[in-house]
Amino acid sequence: MSKTQERADTASSYTALQQGQVAGPVTPRRVSARRRRPGVIALSLALIAAGGAGAAVLLLQVGHRTEVVTVVRDVHVGQVLTEDDLGKASIALDPAVKAVRADDLGAVVGKRAAVELKPGSLLAPSQVTKDNLVKAGEQLVPIGLEPKQIPATALVPGQKVKLVHVPAQGATDTGEKSDVAPQTIDGRVVKASSAAPGTGIVVVDVAASATDGPTAAAWVAAGTLRLVLSAPDGS
Structure with a gap:
């Protein structure tokens, strides 16, 4: 076989090989198809709608x-x-x-x-x-309370209290117990001040009957008065 014939056969074989490679089957890319879930889609749409409605209500309330x-x-x-x-x-x-x-x-x-x-x-x-805090037939008695005499419960206007007469400091103690109940006066808080700087004394304005007002004022002056909170029902 001549060299010319050999070159022709080699060229034919190379051309056939290229044609075979080009014409060979091509494997397509595998694409994973997503499975549609109608229930999930419906739930998502419902949540979006509910969120939009809630936002609208909030905007209306703020506005x-x-x-x-x-x-x-x-x-x-x-x-x-x-x-x-x-x-x-x-x-x-x-x-x-x-x-x-x-x-x-x-x-x-x-x-x-x-x-x-x-x-x-x-x-x-x-x-x-609409009511006057000091009613007709009443008098206002200011009472100064030291820190140790102030109830832990805050005093507020309208709160019912009892003004109690106690023995004066330095009075002789006989050691005998008395069956006589201490004298008391019914009152009502009209106003309580803040504690005074330095002393801590709180001034409480108490409304008492006009007949008991002078007596309560005398107890205050003598230092023989104590203030006691009454029960909510006044007892």
Whole structure:
């Protein structure tokens, strides 16, 4: 065989080999098909819808504001409220918070403060009263209490108390027990001050009957008076 024939056969074989490689079968890429789950899709859509509805309700609640009455300056217990003591504010009011609406401002003007009112606070219906804290036939008796005489329970306006007469300090003790009950006077707290710096003394204004007022004042002057809290039912 001639060299020319050998080159032709080699070229034919190489061409056939290339054609065979090109024409051979190609294995396709395996693609994992996701299995559709209608239940999961429906649940997802429901959660999205619920979240959107909740957000809409929250936006409506935040956007809803209420005009309420506020306190703009200090008002003492028993003081008559005036328009200068009160103001208005627009806030997002929680239903659990009881506040006087701005439309009722005129209804609280002229009433008395049942508690101490501080600037910047909301005015609640329970903080005002139409009654005079010292009623007809009563007298106001101021009582100074040392730190050891102050009850752990906070004294608040309207709280019922008993004024108890005790033996004066330095009185002779005979060692005999007396069956006579100590003398007492019924009273009602009108106001309790803060503890005085240095001494810690708290002054409590107590309303007592006009007939008992002078006696209670004498006990205070003699240092023979003690204040006792009464039970909620007055007993």
